Amino acid sequence: MGSSCSTLAGKTSNPGHGADHPHALIIGLxxxxxxxxxxAHTPNLDSLMAQGSYSLDAFAGGGSKASDLTTQATSxxxxxxxxxTGVWRDKHGVHDNSFQGSNLDQYPHLFGRIRAAKPDAELVSFAHWAPINEHLLRPNPGMATLALDCKSDLEVAVLALDQLSTSDPDVxxxxxxxxxxxxxxxxxxxxVPEYLAAIALVDEKLGVVLQGLRVRERETGERWLVIATTDHGGLGTGHGGQSADERTIWLAARGPGIGQGAVSPGPGHTAVARTVLQHMLGEVPRAWGMADEQAFGLDSH
Ligand SMILES: [Zn+2]
Structure with missing residues (x-):
């Protein structure tokens, strides 16, 4: 385990926490x-979908017309x-993996919105692709309680299980x-068998994390929102363009207020931020300019 990922804040007592406070696990594949x-063989993602709402025809890449200012690379x-952030390129300003031209002070990582409302919240990010923490969180010290770059997917899963068993993360x-x-x-x-095998392997790791979460929920009475998605599809051995194979993505969520069944057509993956913020804060002000009008998931009421 690399030194960047080897330390945890450790067990913290967090007086603002409890079973009646909202919690969220965001899974990015x-x-x-x-x-x-x-x-692929994915029993854990299958059961996440069966427990809640899911979409198999959601989208990445913003608006599909080239003239649309929201259109962005499927990178x-x-x-x-x-x-x-819950917004597209026209607002967040990120055109490519350089993150040059970003407008993240005005449209921050969702941790920034939660931090402003809940200064004591424990907001934790473990990322195998380092630019996520580097560009979206580190420029604002204190936005995340803990943001670690991991050297492998296994390290992400092990650290997540450790958080769920020894700390009190809110998100x-x-x-x-x-x-x-x-x-x-x-x-x-x-x-492509190698690609399907990789999906099956990450599902196994998710199984460990989700089992840990189920145990935690039973022991604490907490009821977590779990929401999972991907950043893009792929075509051949690449991605970045606007083909259906690159734009079409999936979303899955379960937890308080989320009903069961398929949502079609699905929303943009921007809906993840709105869904988490609505769950954590109870409301999403119009002034934040979120791309989606509604949180993801069929209403269970
Ligand atoms: Zn890639």
């Missing part, structure tokens, strides 16, 4: 096409920025990158 998610920089964001590596090496297609 890099480069997982929805048709390949269906083709990880713009993608994770949209997932975590935990996890980013897994191995599937995207397999896509670039072998191809993003359901006929």
């Amino acid at each position: 890099d480069g997982v096409r929805p048709d390949c998610l269906l083709a 990880s920089g713009p993608g994770w920025t949209s997932i975590l 935990l964001f996890l980013h897994f990158d191995d599937v995207d590596h397999a896509g670039h090496a072998f191809g993003y297609e359901a006929q």
